[in-house]
Amino acid sequence: DADVTQTPRNRITKTGKRIMLECSQTKGHDRMYWYRQDPGLGLRLIYYSFDVKDINKGEISDGYSVSRQAQAKFSLSLESAIPNQTALYFCATDDGTGAETQYFGPGTRLLVL
């Protein structure tokens, strides 16, 4: 079984709809991250969380919100989806021990019509 899972893997939605992308991990890591990937732009940080009570905005947090329901779960919500939020979304974790390796989920491909 994968250590970092994301659901759904693909999603099509309409402008104005609220949607949630979910991330779960079995690695026991405290730190979790949400990134979006756009062609030619690489990955950009949306939000990150160092534990259940510590949530921080990344460089492109506008239009997004997150919830850290437990150590293992970190959800990303689009309150009112818009077409320029069409992208590939990745969740990642690291253990914060100094090894500095992030482990990525398989991604969620989102299309906003």
Add this chain to the structure above:
Amino acid sequence: AQSVTQLDSQVPVFEEAPVELRCNYSSSVSVYLFWYVQYPNQGLQLLLKYLSGSTLVKGINGFEAEFNKSQTSFHLRKPSVHISDTAEYFCAVSDMDTGRRALTFGSGTRLQVQP
């Protein structure tokens, strides 16, 4: 704040030829340096990382990278590529000092290995 520049968006190369993927970074603080690989329809996985010590870092699948502080570069190399190396490669940095640890990525380089 940091930024990462990957100078080549695509690199075509023939099988068994050597390859170098270039990465330069800008930062006002000390950074950790990474290369991640993304195979088609998959997430990212770590190829190698520089945290401290020797500036020549060896990673998985025969890749290596050299940290050059004076040139603020961290170029990725492989002496002989295989078809299976076809993927997108991302250079990334994280802030060593603040503990934030979120990654700042470059725009990626697509390596296309041809038979």
